[in-house]
Amino acid sequence: MTILAGDVGGTKTRLVLYERTEAGNRHGLEHRIAADFGSRSAASLEAIVREFLERNNVAGRIEAACIGLPGPVVHGTVRATNLPWVIEERAFGENLGIPKVRLVNDHAATAAALPLLKPEDLITLYPGREERERRVFAVLAPGTGLGQAYSVLGADGRQHPFPSEGGHVEFAPKDELEFDLLKYLQEKLRKRVSIERVLSGPGIMNIYSFLRDRSYKEEPEALRAEIAAAPVPAAVVSGHGLSGKYSICSMTMDIFARLLGSQAGDVVLTYLSTGGLFLGGGIPPKVAAKLAEGETVEAFLQKGRLSPLVEMTPLHIIKNDRTALLGAAAIAASL
Numbered sequence: 447m448t449i450l451a452g453d454v455g456g457t458k459t460r461l462v463l464y465e466r467t468e469a470g471n472r473h474g475l476e477h478r479i480a481a482d483f484g485s486r487s488a489a490s491l492e493a494i495v496r497e498f499l500e501r502n503n504v505a506g507r508i509e510a511a512c513i514g515l516p517g518p519v520v521h522g523t524v525r526a527t528n529l530p531w532v533i534e535e536r537a538f539g540e541n542l543g544i545p546k547v548r549l550v551n552d553h554a555a556t557a558a559a560l561p562l563l564k565p566e567d568l569i570t571l572y573p574g575r576e577e578r579e580r581r582v583f584a585v586l587a588p589g590t591g592l593g594q595a596y597s598v599l600g601a602d603g604r605q606h607p608f609p610s611e612g613g614h615v616e617f618a619p620k621d622e623l624e625f626d627l628l629k630y631l632q633e634k635l636r637k638r639v640s641i642e643r644v645l646s647g648p649g650i651m652n653i654y655s656f657l658r659d660r661s662y663k664e665e666p667e668a669l670r671a672e673i674a675a676a677p678v679p680a681a682v683v684s685g686h687g688l689s690g691k692y693s694i695c696s697m698t699m700d701i702f703a704r705l706l707g708s709q710a711g712d713v714v715l716t717y718l719s720t721g722g723l724f725l726g727g728g729i730p731p732k733v734a735a736k737l738a739e740g741e742t743v744e745a746f747l748q749k750g751r752l753s754p755l756v757e758m759t760p761l762h763i764i765k766n767d768r769t770a771l772l773g774a775a776a777i778a779a780s781l
Contacts, residue, residue: 518611557584582719
């Protein structure tokens with residue numbers, strides 16, 4: 447059985463062919479061929495997939511496909527975030543000669559792969575406890591935004607992933623500094639403040655601006671110039687936050703690390719995901735050293751009367767950047 451898995455991003459689309467074999471992973475999936483394509487330069491997802499299939503002489507031979515895309519999937523149709531694409535499952539499959547097609551949210555694809563990840567795919571911040579139930583797993587993914595999803599082991603023995611928009615819940619401060627941060631963002635945004643406003647790339651810059659504008663820390667002129675010239679300002683702040691070169695960057699990342707740990711614990715309580723909480727997205731692997739310092743785990747575990755539930759749950763960073771592809775392949779194999 448030949449399976450196509452895809453992971454669509456705003457700038458890059460990744461495609462992989464898997465073969466279902468006895469020698470594969472837990473789903474019997476063996477990696478065959480992979481290729482990356484520019485998303486923005488392509489007329490459509492269908493055009494990318496057609497080129498990939500024809501290039502590898504497998505057109506008409508794919509039995510099932512699953513593509514993870516940025517954006518909600520409604521009745522089999524998705525409008526890809528930050529791309530001028532509207533994809534419909536049935537038409538996509540018919541036009542490409544693929545009998546079984548499933549379009550899923552990209553974070554749901556990641557969630558489908560969580561039970562398949564191996565120790566070498568992860569950085570473990572907290573191991574959890576052996577006696578925990580391993581039915582529900584969740585991912586919290588800070589990057590351009592704050593993605594979230596979870597998966598549940600069903601009575602059929604399969605892992606069933608579900609998307610979520612939990613990254614848009616309210617930011618709930620816990621101390622005087624965080625209350626001041628909330629007030630600052632309310633004044634700046636003139637609207638409600640979601641947790642994504644502090645746990646994302648733009649969120650890092652919101653925290654940084656708060657510390658500067660509220661005079662908690664001074665912004666050195668050299669740092670201001672470096673940030674202004676950077677294509678990704680948050681990368682500058684996080685990088686210096688890890689190196690300790692500038693105290694404003696260090697404090698920014700300390701706050702980010704605490705807030706991320708706290709929100710991760712909240713996600714465990716929301717889904718009862720004692721199988722594991724996995725930090726995905728582009729940011730956690732890059733700031734793993736900061737997240738491993740202890741404040742993230744401390745905030746993760748501090749959940750009052752329900753702390754014992756969170757204490758059972760392992761907290762990992764996903765370092766395998768092809769996790770969403772593995773999840774998409776697992777979904778395709780189950781169609």
